[in-house]
Amino acid sequence: MKEQGSHYPYVMLIATTVMAMIIIGGLSSFSILYKELLDFYNTRAGDTAIISSLCIFLNFAIGPFANYAAEVYSFRLVMIVGGFLGFLGLFLSAFVSQMELWILTYGVISGLGFGLVYSPCFTVINFYFERRRALAIGTVLLGTGIGSVVFPFVFQSLIAYYGLRGAVLVISALTLNICVCAALIRQPKELSHRKTSLHQKTNSEDESQEMKNKTNHDEKKQTCFNCHVCKPKRPLFHFSLLRIPSFLIYSIGFMCSIFAYFSNFVLIPGHARAQGMDSEDIAVFLSVVGGMMVLARPAVGILADSNLIHKRNIIGAFVAVGGILSIILPWMPGFFPLIIYSVSVGIFPGSFFMFIPLLLLEITTLDNLPQAQGLMNLCIALPVGISQPAAGWLRDLTGNWCWSFRVSGAVSLLAGVCFVLEPAFRPKKCLKENQTVSSESDQLENL
Template identity: 35%
Template sequence: MKNADVDNGYAWIILICSSFVYLIIAGSLNTFGILYTELLDYYGDSAGNTAWVSSICTFFALGLGPFANFLGERYTYRRVMMIGSCLVLLGYTTSAYVRRIKMFYLTHGVITGFGFGLMLSPCSTVVNFYFKKKRSFANGIMVSFSGVGGFSFPYMYRWLIDKYTLHGAFLLSGALLFHSCVAVALLVQPQQLVEKQQMTNRKMISWIIYLREAKQRIFKVGLFKIPKYTICFTALCFQFGNFTGNLIALSGQVRSLDLGKQAIVQVLSVYGATEIVSRTFLGWFAGLNIIKRTNLLMMSSFVSSLIAFGIPHLPYKGALLVYAVLMGCFSSTFWSLVGVLLVDCVGLDNLSPAIGLLLFAMGIMICVSQPVTGWLEDSTGSWDMSFRFIGVLSAISCMCLLLGPMIERMSCFQKERKSNLSNIEKQMEEYNDGAIHMEETNDLVIKDCCSKSIDKVVTKQTEEVHPLYSQKNDPCMTHV
């Protein structure tokens, strides 16, 4: 990558390819609601157990972030993402022949999730190396392609299921998603990472050092010492819990109201279409620096919480369509801010491990949000408590950002206090060392004075006893 390629030239090719890959991954994950309702009808299992299929898949898609980024830096993003494309094809193909819901945990959950995991984090990271001034706008464009997938995939899944049944839809979808390898083949490793890897290769002398380097790079927990990163990390994780919980609850609510399968497609398509506009706009607006990016995220979390608490009181199709629009405008737009927020917190050099740690935590969060959302419906017979749970997650995200400045000031105060205490201790040590040195010097002076006084007394007494002693030591008498 040349300097001319930053914000220009081949950087736009990288953006287009990454956006297409993001369309494939996010479009598949976000429209799982179509497959979710079909799995509920086909296998007749509980809502919570069926939600585990999506949770496991998304957990690996996000949780492999630190490892995928490290492998991408080591062996290039292109190779790692190409392997991911092959695993996605394998996962969807094997899912076409599954006859029990628990086998979906392995085929669609683990295998497909591994494939998505090797693609998602490198795809989200590589764009940030090719853009600087237009980084916010580029991230907004890339994540908006999730909306393109969210708009088109529901119709595609519905048509494939109606024409070829559920298992035939999995088989054909796998072949379609495998086309992501074409976009992956056009990716070029950023020059900054190439030079870094060359330096690393010169330093590597054994596998022990290599593994130590990998551990430090993958789990760079020292980043949590940066208060701003810790605050944004926590807020993004809880907002992600709201986002993923909505993907299950919204489809389940439409199904519970007996509005028909086509209504599920319409609601998810409206949500996806809204994402296209809202994510692009937020990415562009964040780049203007009119409002702080953390404040933009806080406003999105606040509105997401309000609408989640309000939707249980409006069990109508029109209200659900409006909810889908608001969800696309606020609940999921945080993706446009992830890259730029993390660069603001830790810088570009630490972006790869920072994104990896965040995606890993998000993978853990989805294992909580989606199953709990389904289990609440199982226990209450309604999705109302599920939506309230989703609203609480966004409220926690908003509170983290609201208290963020105070936490940062407290952290700075503690650092200054520790620094002042350490300076005082150093000054005390220097003072004590000086006092000891002065005491030792005084002792030497006193000893020297005492020694001279004793010599004078002895000399005087000797002269009194032996008068010739003074003459002998008198220079004037040396001739005698």
């Protein structure tokens, strides 16, 4: 990995990995709480799934605003505020008496908090790692896999010992560790140099003016103070990306991928519960998903960095395989088919997250990545918000989970088609230029 300056970027990599582990580990393990909420409040599957879906929706939807706020103020401050909001929402959830209030406490408050942390985690790492950027992103995603392995058993054990309310209190305290990790984050030089330049320019002008007229000392002090609170004049979104066919195709692909992926965290526990399996079995399935993420994502990152296969073809094949298995699963009931399916979710659909910034950097520059990734997160937020309730409502409508699996699989197959066929939507001139640049970069790396 090529890094900026000292070895401190590795400290930040560890910090962002831990934060991603807490957030995604908690969100994916909500399936354990999902079963308890169904029993505790005696509610419908689709309605209860709104809680988690709203939290995940906000986690992605406010990504653009989180990245912009991190650029205006600092990544550290934004992440600390987000960590506190995540704690506050969970803490309040332990005391609510109605399931609908969970939508406000966990869905909205914690969702906003997690959103202020999650997207900046990946954005800030892109500024500190260049040659092995895919491996760095894969390392952060490795944390999400570790969280998905550990947290289901932690949630299950806490519920067994302390009940639903006590378990949520302990989980809220665990979430406060996000604030500790966020304190280790430093602002990238690429984002801070604009303020520094403006400070120097303003200070030099002040000195020159002071030489001419010392009576304006108070006015110049006020000007100098204002320069320290100035904000970079950069757009919140780069809507010009919507005119690029590749960005639109990638957006559709990632929207379909994330719809299919997050629906699994309702499909797996719901399907297992319908076959008479208990919470311990569900925890095993979710941990298998996380375990395969741990094993697969670093290997996938190395494969993506090797340029042996184009990144869009890798992710296209992965989500297509996941979709086929999702369609087949309803015809194979039992414990072991669900284990095999959980393995496939961890390896194939679960790998698409790391490809979002990698494919965006083929369309835009590193300096514009925060706005580009923010716009992409805004695009994928909608399918995140409807994926789990849609699976639950289909189950309520049909009486089983079969059609929920089939719809999820079909959407995943559509994502694979979008990624693989993306070059067909590029202008021929751009395609030839990209191929030339790619071959030149490969030759430089070989040298």
